[in-house]
Structure formats: C-alpha cells, structure tokens
Amino acid sequence: MAQLTFREAIARGIAQEMRRDESVVLLGEDVGAAGGVFKGTVGLLEEFGGVRVRDTPISEQAILGAAMGASMTGLRPIAEIMFSDFFAVCWDIVANEIAKSRYMTNGQMSFPLVIRSGNGGGLRFGAQHSQSVENWAMMIPGLKVVVPSNARDVIGLMAAAVRDPDPVIFLEAKALYASKMDVPDGEIVDTLGSAKVLRQGANATVVALGAMVPRALEAAEELSANGIDCTVVDVRSLVPLDTMTLLREVSATGRLFTVEENPRLCGWGAELVSIIADEIFYDLDGPIVRITTPHIPLPAADSLEDLAIPSVERIVTTIHKAMNS
Amino acid sequence: MYRSQFALRQFEKRAYDLFLENYVKGTSHLSIGQEAIAAGVAAAMRPTDWTFATYRGHAHTLARGVPMTPVFAELMGRTNGLMAGKGGSMHLTSVEHGVMGSYAIIGAHLPIACGAAWSAQYRGTDQVAVAFFGDGSTNIGAFHEALNLAAVWKLPVIFFCENNLWMEYTRTSEVTAVANPAADRASAYGLASIIIDGNDADEVYEVTAEAIERARAGDGPSMIEAKTYRHGGHSRADPGKYRPDEELAEWLAKDPIPRYRTRLLEAGVSEDELRAIEVEVDAEVDRATEEAKLGGVPGEDLLLKDVWADGGGAWRN
Numbered sequence: 127m128a129q130l131t132f133r134e135a136i137a138r139g140i141a142q143e144m145r146r147d148e149s150v151v152l153l154g155e156d157v158g159a160a161g162g163v164f165k166g167t168v169g170l171l172e173e174f175g176g177v178r179v180r181d182t183p184i185s186e187q188a189i190l191g192a193a194m195g196a197s198m199t200g201l202r203p204i205a206e207i208m209f210s211d212f213f214a215v216c217w218d219i220v221a222n223e224i225a226k227s228r229y230m231t232n233g234q235m236s237f238p239l240v241i242r243s244g245n246g247g248g249l250r251f252g253a254q255h256s257q258s259v260e261n262w263a264m265m266i267p268g269l270k271v272v273v274p275s276n277a278r279d280v281i282g283l284m285a286a287a288v289r290d291p292d293p294v295i296f297l298e299a300k301a302l303y304a305s306k307m308d309v310p311d312g313e314i315v316d317t318l319g320s321a322k323v324l325r326q327g328a329n330a331t332v333v334a335l336g337a338m339v340p341r342a343l344e345a346a347e348e349l350s351a352n353g354i355d356c357t358v359v360d361v362r363s364l365v366p367l368d369t370m371t372l373l374r375e376v377s378a379t380g381r382l383f384t385v386e387e388n389p390r391l392c393g394w395g396a397e398l399v400s401i402i403a404d405e406i407f408y409d410l411d412g413p414i415v416r417i418t419t420p421h422i423p424l425p426a427a428d429s430l431e432d433l434a435i436p437s438v439e440r441i442v443t444t445i446h447k448a449m450n451s
Numbered sequence: 452m453y454r455s456q457f458a459l460r461q462f463e464k465r466a467y468d469l470f471l472e473n474y475v476k477g478t479s480h481l482s483i484g485q486e487a488i489a490a491g492v493a494a495a496m497r498p499t500d501w502t503f504a505t506y507r508g509h510a511h512t513l514a515r516g517v518p519m520t521p522v523f524a525e526l527m528g529r530t531n532g533l534m535a536g537k538g539g540s541m542h543l544t545s546v547e548h549g550v551m552g553s554y555a556i557i558g559a560h561l562p563i564a565c566g567a568a569w570s571a572q573y574r575g576t577d578q579v580a581v582a583f584f585g586d587g588s589t590n591i592g593a594f595h596e597a598l599n600l601a602a603v604w605k606l607p608v609i610f611f612c613e614n615n616l617w618m619e620y621t622r623t624s625e626v627t628a629v630a631n632p633a634a635d636r637a638s639a640y641g642l643a644s645i646i647i648d649g650n651d652a653d654e655v656y657e658v659t660a661e662a663i664e665r666a667r668a669g670d671g672p673s674m675i676e677a678k679t680y681r682h683g684g685h686s687r688a689d690p691g692k693y694r695p696d697e698e699l700a701e702w703l704a705k706d707p708i709p710r711y712r713t714r715l716l717e718a719g720v721s722e723d724e725l726r727a728i729e730v731e732v733d734a735e736v737d738r739a740t741e742e743a744k745l746g747g748v749p750g751e752d753l754l755l756k757d758v759w760a761d762g763g764g765a766w767r768n
C-alpha cells in the first residue's frame with residue numbers, strides 16, 4: 127500500500143502496461159523529458175526511453191493520426207491531448223477516422239489505442255482550458271469513454287483501456303490531479319463498463335462522474351446528517367455504460383440525482399435520465415434532477431468558476447429541496 | 452503495367468455505366484486519366500507495404516491486387532462487397548492487400564499513414580506507407596502536420612500528390628500560394644522538390660521506387676508531385692463543364708494509356724499481344740460485373756455488426 131496522487135497514478139498505470147507489453151507506446155506534447163504539463167508522465171522517459179516515449183510537435187491531428195495508424199498496424203499507442211478543449215482541433219481524427227473505420231471496413235481494422243486528456247475545470251484556466259467534454263466523446267459511435275475519479279481507478283481503468291481492443295478516450299479530471307489516496311501495491315486491472323457503488327443509502331441515488339464523485343460523496347455525508355440517506359454511484363465509464371448497476375440503484379431508492387460537470391445540454395446525465403424514464407419509470411418516487419454546470423463557456427475568475435461547476439453546497443441544497451418538496 | 456492501367460480504365464468506365472443504370476448509388480469519384488499513377492506506384496510496392504487512398508480510390512485499391520468483383524459489389528452496396536456494403540465507394544479497404552483504407556475527409560489519412568510508418572519503424576520491419584492525395588489537399592492543416600512529423604521522425608512514408616489541377620470545381624492555383632502545390636512546400640519540411648509526369652507510368656514507377664528505397668533504407672519520407680488530369684468531372688454527376696475545352700483537349704492528347712500502348716508497340720510488343728490483354732481485361736470486367744450483381748442485399752444482421760472489436764454494437768449492458 128502506498129499513498130499516491132492521481133497524477134502519480136497515471137504514470138504508474140502507464141508504466142504497468144508498458145512493462146507488460148512492448149507494443150505499448152506513449153506520444154504527446156511534453157510527455158517525455160518534461161513529464162507532461164500536468165506531471166502525469168514523470169519517469170516514463172527515463173524507464174522506457176525515447177523510442178517508446180515520444181515528444182511530438184504541437185500537431186494534434188498528427189498525434190492522433192499517428193496513434194491511429196500505429197494502432198491499425200500492431201502497436202498500442204497511448205496518446206495525450208494536453209487539454210480536452212484541444213480535441214476541437216483534431217476531432218476529425220477522433221470522430222470520423224478512429225471511431226468509424228472499424229465499422230466502415232466491416233471489421234477489417236482494429237484500433238487498440240488510448241487517448242488521455244486533461245478534462246474539466248477547477249484550475250481557473252478560463253473557457254478554452256477548462257471544459258468538461260465527456261459528452262462530446264460519448265455521443266460518437268465507436269468510442270469508449272472512461273473517466274476515473276480516484277488514483278486506484280486511474281491505474282485499473284488505464285490497464286483496462288490499454289488492453290481493450292477498441293479506442294478509448296480516457297479523461298483525467300484536472301481538478302483531481304493533486305488528490306491522494308492509498309493504493310494497493312502490485313498490478314491493478316479493472317474492467318470497462320462497470321460502475322461502482324461507493325455508498326449505499328435508502329432515500330436517493332446520486333450518480334456522479336470524475337471530479338464530481340468526491341463532491342457527491344461529501345454532499346451525501348452532509349445530507350445523511352440531515353436525515354437524507356443517499357446511495358452514491360461512480361459511473362466510471364460512459365461507454366460502455368453499466369446500466370444494470372445504475373437501473374438497480376435508482377430502482378432501490380426511487381429517486382435519481384445526477385451530478386455532471388459538463389455544460390447542461392446533452393450532458394451524459396440526460397442520456398441516463400432517458401434510459402431511466404424508458405425502463406424503470408414506475409419505480410420512481412419523484413422527479414429526476416440533473417445538477418450540472420450551466421450551459422455557458424466556463425468563466426476564469428475563481429468566484430465565477432465555483433458558481434458554475436456543481437459544488438458540494440449546491441448538491442446538498444438541490445437534493446435537500448427536492449427531497450422535502 | 453499496361454494491363455494494370457487498362458484494367459483500371461475499363462473498371463472505371465464500367466463503374467460509370469453502372470451508376471447511369473442506377474446499380475451504383477451514392478457518389479463515386481473516378482480516376483479516368485490518372486491511371487498511370489495508381490498503376491506505377493503499386494508496381495513499385497511490395498505486397499507488405501501499405502497504401503492510404505482517398506475517396507478517389509477505386510484505381511489505387513485495384514492496383515494493389517484487389518479483385519474487381521468485391522469492388523464492384525461494394526459500389527453496388529452488396530454483401531459480396533469488399534466491406535459488405537458498409538463502406539461504399541469512398542472507403543475501399545482491403546487490409547490483406549495492404550490497402551489500409553480510403554479516406555474521404557481531405558488530408559486526414561496523411562497523419563494516419565505516418566502512424567503506420569512509425570509502427571514499421573518501431574517494429575523494425577521495412578514496410579513503407581504511401582499516401583495519395585490531390586492538389587487541393589495541400590492546403591489543409593493535416594497535410595502540414597503530417598509532413599513535419601514525418602520529417603522529424605524520419606518516417607518511411609511517401610506522400611504522393613496527384614495534381615490534376617482542380618479541386619472540386621475550383622482551380623487549385625486560384626487558391627494556392629505557390630505554383631506547385633506539393634513540391635513547392637517540400638523544402639519547408641527539408642524534403643526535395645520532386646515533380647514528375649503523372650501520365651507516364653514508367654516515370655511514376657521509377658521515381659516512386661527510388662523514394663521507397665530511401666524510405667526502406669531509413670532515409671525518411673519523400674513527397675512526389677505528379678502532374679495529371681481527370682478526364683471526367685469531380686464526382687459521378689459532374690460533367691466538368693467549368694474546364695476550358697482546350698485544356699481538356701490538351702490533356703486528352705496526353706492520355707496515359709494510348710501513350711503507354713504506343714511505347715510498347717515501339718519497343719516491339721506486338722499488336723496481337725496488346726489486343727489479347729485488352730480482350731482479357733474486358734472479359735474480366737464483364738464477369739466481375741455479373742458476379743457483383745449476384746450479391747445479396749445487406750440486411751439487419753450487418754447493421755449493428757463490427758462497431759466494436761467483439762463484433763457487436765452494444766454500448767450498454
């Protein structure tokens with residue numbers, strides 16, 4: 127057991143897979159000597175050398191194009207897009223090329239690659255370096271989308287993503303990079319498409335993702351002091367989506383609250399709500415409530431950013447109000 | 452290479468007829484007039500090398516040895532198509548022949564070809580990737596990103612520009628800062644400026660073979676700009692009327708296929724031999740057309756297939 131930060135867990139997760147499999151390579155801007163702008167790849171160049179850990183030019187299309195071409199010919203690249211907002215300059219490669227080519231070629235090609243990216247707000251970086259884009263990725267057929275919420279899951283889900291034969295978008299909540307937890311020693315391998323129930327309660331089910339998970343847990347603690355007992359589920363993987371666990375946990379309490387960092391429209395919670403409405407409508411005991419960032423570009427000032435992204439306080443008051451009305 | 456060029460021509464002509472007969476739906480982009488390039492490059496490649504083609508990719512796919520029947524069938528949207536009808540004319544792919552996809556977003560496949568070349572370099576095979584693209588495609592960012600990456604990583608990749616003077620309906624020179632859209636950019640990436648006659652299959656073959664040799668030897672990428680012309684319009688329904696008659700006439704006179712035929716006759720190949728090739732190819736086109744038409748209509752069993760590597764399309768449990 128060792129205490130690890132979220133960012134250290136990224137390097138450990140990648141190293142675990144690179145030691146195991148020669149075909150795993152890492153590429154991106156500043157991932158080598160600099161150890162990544164978020165220090166998520168520290169030590170990898172030293173351990174694996176410049177042939178496997180490659181610094182790239184500032185060419186996001188080239189980074190992802192290279193990852194795609196390498197993956198279709200036998201490598202398992204892990205590519206970094208520094209900030210997930212930058213997906214906008216290489217989205218063709220993601221949405222048109224990587225996501226569609228297996229289907230279009232009737233299964234002739236495989237793209238076992240992982241695209242890691244720093245996602246979301248909390249660092250006061252302003253609108254072009256802070257958006258939570260998990261919903262962009264989730265809506266594209268052919269992409270798997272994974273969002274860990276803690277250091278242990280970073281390692282386990284990274285291993286699962288690298289070993290998966292399909293392309294995986296791996297979103298790292300920037301707000302969590304400095305968070306710490308005790309992580310078991312040795313190999314950790316998780317499975318994609320498995321949500322995790324972190325807390326069990328009788329009154330309401332709170333479903334959260336990424337940086338919203340610790341906030342949902344903290345809110346649940348506060349609410350339980352006020353007599354509202356919440357289940358908290360960490361979605362972990364948007365595609366594949368563990369609807370079995372989610373439906374079961376929502377049925378059990380009859381109430382659903384989603385906590386989403388993405389801007390409101392077409393957030394992942396909206397899809398979940400539609401599934402719940404379709405399949406377990408009669409198990410619900412009250413309205414479904416989505417707690418999201420408003421539909422705005424994210425502001426830079428700390429006061430405004432804190433107002434925009436769901437806070438523990440907003441989660442508590444929203445749930446409290448809904449449960450008592 | 453005469454046979455190959457002639458087969459590409461006859462295939463494309465038949466594809467056009469099938470479009471008129473409504474067997475081929477959607478869109479398609481023919482290479483009539485540009486066959487010397489696909490044929491010459493393919494002749495310089497090994498079966499283990501990789502091609503990355505564009506939406507104008509029937510010729511490039513066939514030239515690597517993919518049989519005509521599955522290509523016709525793919526254009527017709529049949530189950531015996533190269534991708535069982537799931538890709539269509541613009542996405543012809545045959546991994547077993549090294550045809551690593553045909554890409555319909557301008558420029559996208561150039562960085563992807565770099566990735567394949569990187570993988571060959573990493574694994575120490577001596578495979579080479581060739582990416583075809585048009586003159587108009589030199590103005591998109593992916594082109595420049597790919598060239599720079601290939602140059603700094605010394606990747607075994609050949610960037611092959613088929614300069615047919617036109618984008619869709621706009622003359623590329625009207626919207627491009629330099630006269631030779633690929634070759635004049637080469638020096639920006641430390642590459643030699645190579646301009647060739649794209650209507651001469653022998654020249655295409657020789658220059659490509661040298662570039663491939665350099666790539667295999669670890670000497671990095673090359674870019675080749677081949678001057679050529681499409682005889683028809685941009686895509687299926689385009690009569691190409693925006694082009695001046697004299698320009699078309701000038702290029703029809705440089706048609707690569709009669710040119711190559713004359714060259715062979717002058718070199719002592721007999722008329723009978725050439726006729727025999729032509730008769731054989733025509734019979735193959737007829738046979739492939741009929742075989743393709745026999746294919747089934749893809750149904751629901753294919754709809755959700757192969758989104759994922761497990762063969763299915765499930766995004767939830």
Ligand SMILES: Cc1ncc(C[n+]2csc(CCOP(=O)(O)OP(=O)(O)O)c2C)c(N)n1
Nearest residue numbers: 507555556557585586587588615617618619
């Ligand atoms: C990103 C993108 N922009 C525009 C198009 C539409 N488009 C398809 S082909 C084409 C012309 C391309 O010209 P060129 O590169 O010279 O190739 P050619 O068709 O002449 O072979 C255009 C603009 C596209 N497919 N992708």
Ligand SMILES: [Mg+2]
Nearest residue numbers: 585586617618
């Ligand atoms: Mg052109």
